Amino acid sequence: MPTSPSPLAPGAAVTATVPVLEPPAWAVAERALFDRLDEAWRRFEEVYADERGRLRYPGKLSTRDGGDDFYEAFFNWPQLYLLGGSTDILRAAARHWRGVTDQLTELGVVRDDFERGYDWFHQGESALLFYGLTVADPGTWAGHARRFAELYTDPAHGNYDPARRIVLGAHNGTDGADRGLFDGSQYPWTQAEADTYGYPLDWLPGRAANGGPDGDPRLGEEMARRLGRGDVAMNMSISGLVLNAWLATGDEAFRTWVTGYVGGWRKRAEANDGVVPDNVDRNGVVGGTLDGRWYGGHYGWTWPHGLYSIGQAQAVAALSAALATSDDSYLDMVRTTHDHVYALARDLTLAESDTSIRRKAAALLGPDADRPTSMIPLRHSDRGPHDWNPPSLTVPMALWIHSGLPGDRARLERLRERSGRDWRLVLPFRDKEESGHEAPWFAFLTGDNPGYPERALAAAEHQLRRRLALIGAYPGEAVQEADIHLWQQVNPVVTEVLTQLTWGGPQVIYNGGHPxxxxRYWDADAARPGLPADVAALVSDVEPQHVVVDLVNLSAAAERALVLQGGTFAEHRLNAVEVTQTPPDPAWPGDFYAYESAPPAPIERAVPVGEGVRYLTVTLPPGTRIRLTIAMTLRAFPPTLDAPVGSSL
Incomplete structure (x- = not known):
């Protein structure tokens, strides 16, 4: 018998009746991908990890860099569990988080289970594994979530000034914000980094522009003095850490911190013509250590990644504050910053651009790389805008999926109109963020790419199988420090497409976002998050007031039951449901002497849901399917991590 979900409004339940005679290709491919993923993560674990959950790495770490790479190897494993992957993968993800944390403690990067002090471009990447574990199993991880957030909400830890609402350094963590940017006398440069990104503080006199970092004061004492103290834009990703604690504990102090800190950055953007600055000194003055420049901070507009990283940190902060308050005006600073950069766009071929991420841009453009396409400048310095690239759609898609507003959709439409590439094309590339397929997904959701589910699932299979081949080619018994990106590059767990198709959600923002x-769904029989066995889901429409979901039970013998939830955190209210069903018909399946029988014709039927609910129970008898058109109000309820079914963990 199915486990009873937590209280639902009377009648907030439906049963599928439409027979599955020819299973949809997308449904078969979706369930096959779940099966393949269950094999793939076990293979990765077998090759690269030991029985304690640690990665097989015999070396040391020579700089503060690298800790994030250990966690990133497993960043989306909890997400696969939340989608419907095996319970084993959640246990494995927890074991690897613990093993890697102990390993990094011994390597000197972590203290008290948290980064000693590093920038939040990298710490945000590290945090994704922990956030996923918290969402999947809040009872186990709430204590850690509280302790980590208090590193920033409690000024005693030396990271935060509550009077000025600023984080006190670009590198921060359990050692506070006074560690500076590096150990020793200068930043640990490599020549490849310098050749790719140039140097920060390039407006100061010195020798770096004429041949290298050795002896250049800008790369030692000047970096420490000007970039090592005070707040930077990447620290906005800390909002995700504190939001995580609020979701797990309900402590209002965490929500208050998020709104206060993000509110401070919003005011700075408003004072800078809508463009978020990247640096604030310890007195709260923008440009206070950079001779008045609003750009030039560590991991900011000038060096190394510009909007690529700042935009993600902004979005993490704004979406965290909006989720915590149901006030979407926090998103305005993200919109105005991006629109300012989009207005500078030029039509260039990839060969004509000065991109610092050429390999990523080439994969994104695919066969259209030689055609002129709209490119935007990711970076800004004294020499003006530069580092021209095709726009990443990570942030504008996150804004639209969150708000559903016409203006956020129109921004994407404008980007598409200016683009020289075909947004319907599904390319089988995969980067470490496991994203980049927002364009064809957007075209699908807006009715212009009907074959996307099948092509995207095929691309995911392609990615998975290539990663398994790479695991065979690079067994990694003795990974060297220079090659520690191997683990994340061959992680075979692919969740972007499954998240898009089943949840109607984008890939998580990689620098510290929440899903x-x-x-999303709960398996009512197994009492756990995710789709039940044999069940496939497809979200095909995400209008502001409704969502359209198809559910298919591919089993010909077993009944399945699930609870559908509005939003990641049950924050959306389900107001009304229309379902596609078939009325009882004696002609189906017909007399056993008959050679054939026409299935009954589906009809649309309204299902009462009372005053609006968070959850809807769906029963899927063997070999049935159902289409749900759900009218909803976005963010009508406070977000919660409470489960509508009893836990089986």
Whole structure:
């Protein structure tokens, strides 16, 4: 018998009746991908990890860099569990978080289970594994979530000034914000980094522009003095850490911190013509250590990644504050910053651009790399805008999925109109963020790419199988420090497409975001998050007031039951449901002497849901399917991590 979900409004339940005679290709491919992923993560674990959950790495770490790479190897494993992957993968993800944390403690990067002090471009990447564990199993991880957030909400830890609402250094963590940017006398440069990104503080006199970092004061004492103290834009990703604690504990102090800190950055953007600055000194003055420049901070507009990283940190902060308050005006600073950069766009071929991420841009453009396409400048310095690249759609898609507003959709439409590439094309590339397929997904959701589910699932299979081949080619018994990106590059767990198709949500923002979903699911029989066995889901429409979901039970013998939830955190109210069903018909399946029988014709039927609910129970008898058109109000309820079914963990 199915486990009873927590209280639902009377009648907030439906049963599928439409027979599955020819299973949809997308449904078969989706369930096959779940099966393949269950094999793939076990293979990765077997090759690269030991029985304690640690990665097989015999070396040391020579700089503060690298800790994030250990966690990133498993960043989306909890997400696969939340989607419907095996319970084993959640246990494995927890074991690897613990093993890697102990390993990094011995390597000197972590103290008290948290980074001693590093920038939040990298710490945000590290945090994704922990956030996923918290969402999947809040009872186990709430204490850690509280302790980590208090590193920033409690000024005694030396990271935060509550009077000025600023984080006190670009590198921060359990050792506070006074560690500076590096150990020793200068930043640990490599020549490849310098050749790719140039140097920060390039407006100061010195020798770096004429041949290298040795002896250049800008790369030692000047970096420490000007970039090592005070707040930077990447620290906005800390909002995700504190939001995580609020979701797990309900402590209002965490929500208050998020709104206060993000509110401070919002005011700075408003004072800078809508463009978020990247640096604030310890007195709260923008440009206070950079001779008045609003750009030039550590991991900011000038060096190394510009909007690529700042935009993600902004979005993490704004979406965290919006989720915590149901006040979407926090998103305005993200919109105005991006629109300012989009207005500078030029039509260039990839060969004509000065991109610092050429390999990523080439994969994104695919066969259209030689055609002129709209490119935007990711970076800004005294020499003006530069580092021209095709726009990443990570942030504008996150804004639209969150708000559903016409203006956020129109921004994407404008980007598409200016683009020289075909947004319907599904390319089988995969980067470490496991993203980049927002364009064809957007075209699908807006009715212009009907074959996307099948092509995207095929691309995911392609990615998975290539990663398994790479695991065979690079067994990694003795990974060297220079090659520690191997683990994340061959992680075979692919969740972007499954998140898009089943949840109606984009891939998580990689620099420390939380998952977004229009709907997600709980297995009522197994009493755990995710789709039940044999069940496939497809979200095909995400309008502001409704969502359309198809559910298919591919089993010909077993009944399945699930609870559909509005939003990642049950924050959306389900107001009304229309379902596609078939009325009882004696002609189906017909007399056993008959050679054939026409299935009954589906009809649309309204299902009462009372005054609006968070959850809807769906029963899927063997070999049935159902289409749900759900009218909803976005963010009508406070977000919660409470489960509508009893836990089986």
């Amino acid at each position: 977004q979903a229009r709907v």
